[in-house]
Amino acid sequence: MGGFEVLWIGRVILLLQLVPGILGWGKEGHYTICKIAEGYLSEDASAAVKELLPDHAEGDLASVCSWADEIRFHFHWSGPLHYVDTPDFRCNYSYCRDCHDTAGHKNRCVTGAIYNYTMQLMSYSDSNSEMKYNLTEALMFLSHFIGDVHQPLHVGFLGDEGGNTITIRWYKRKTNLHHVWDTMIIESALKTFYSKDLSIMIQAIQKNITDGWSDEFLLWEGCALDQTVCPDPYASESINLACKFAYRNATPGSTLGDDYFLSRLPVVEKRLAQSGVRLAATLNRIFSSRQSISQE
Numbered sequence: 001m002g003g004f005e006v007l008w009i010g011r012v013i014l015l016l017q018l019v020p021g022i023l024g025w026g027k028e029g030h031y032t033i034c035k036i037a038e039g040y041l042s043e044d045a046s047a048a049v050k051e052l053l054p055d056h057a058e059g060d061l062a063s064v065c066s067w068a069d070e071i072r073f074h075f076h077w078s079g080p081l082h083y084v085d086t087p088d089f090r091c092n093y094s095y096c097r098d099c100h101d102t103a104g105h106k107n108r109c110v111t112g113a114i115y116n117y118t119m120q121l122m123s124y125s126d127s128n129s130e131m132k133y134n135l136t137e138a139l140m141f142l143s144h145f146i147g148d149v150h151q152p153l154h155v156g157f158l159g160d161e162g163g164n165t166i167t168i169r170w171y172k173r174k175t176n177l178h179h180v181w182d183t184m185i186i187e188s189a190l191k192t193f194y195s196k197d198l199s200i201m202i203q204a205i206q207k208n209i210t211d212g213w214s215d216e217f218l219l220w221e222g223c224a225l226d227q228t229v230c231p232d233p234y235a236s237e238s239i240n241l242a243c244k245f246a247y248r249n250a251t252p253g254s255t256l257g258d259d260y261f262l263s264r265l266p267v268v269e270k271r272l273a274q275s276g277v278r279l280a281a282t283l284n285r286i287f288s289s290r291q292s293i294s295q296e
């Protein structure tokens, strides 16, 4: 490859990085969440997931957990399904008030999408469900959106588009607050603490789930009685964390460095852990054999 091509490709990569951080957690975040989930799947859920995954996934759920971001700009309708915005500075979330797209269409937000794709996947054992829904896509969307709803700024303020319009510096780099939470905190953690090796970070989080957060584990997994999925409490937690940690000390034009990074990294790691455990618990409820027996 000549120098000219290298320069050109470099510029394209730079340009892609400048596109506002409207994606969910970055690739690493979504991969981590789905890897953690894989470890907690029941036998029934694991079998159903393997059957539904596209061939190129080679049986690995984590490999398709960023698919929804890859197709986002191609399937325009899916854009609003990655987040839910709340009134500025209120620091609370309400499904009825907040779950709509910018045109006001109800249920077109991340929590609405989680309910919708869960409902679709519940038809897995119906013999004619394949005619109605694409359950492969439903599985890939659900696995991605359960991750997104845990990113605090995916339940952010309407006025700043979940931090997308808040320009800040991350160390020396110019970026926006949303992108810091999608990608930069995880990227910096990989460089600083995990020898740039994602599998080491995943192992550290897995160890924390069994050792450090074992007393909270059952609370994370639980869902209201008779409910298969509970995205609303996750969204409430997210906007709370957005107010307490993401927006705090991150005013437009500020530079975020060690203080911000070291105090927010534990929040990010816990959110990745919670999403993974909750994704598995949700898939386990959707694909439990009790469910398929009751429909026989």
Ligand code: ADE
Pocket (backbone or CB within 6 Å): 021, 022, 023, 082, 083, 084, 085, 153, 154, 155, 156, 157, 160, 161, 162, 163, 164
């Ligand atoms: N676009 C508008 N609000 C957003 C949010 N909270 N997250 C991602 N993209 C958005």
Ligand code: ZN
Pocket (backbone or CB within 6 Å): 021, 022, 023, 024, 025, 151, 154, 178, 182
């Ligand atoms: Zn995002």
Ligand code: ZN
Pocket (backbone or CB within 6 Å): 023, 024, 025, 068, 069, 082, 144, 148
């Ligand atoms: Zn997303």
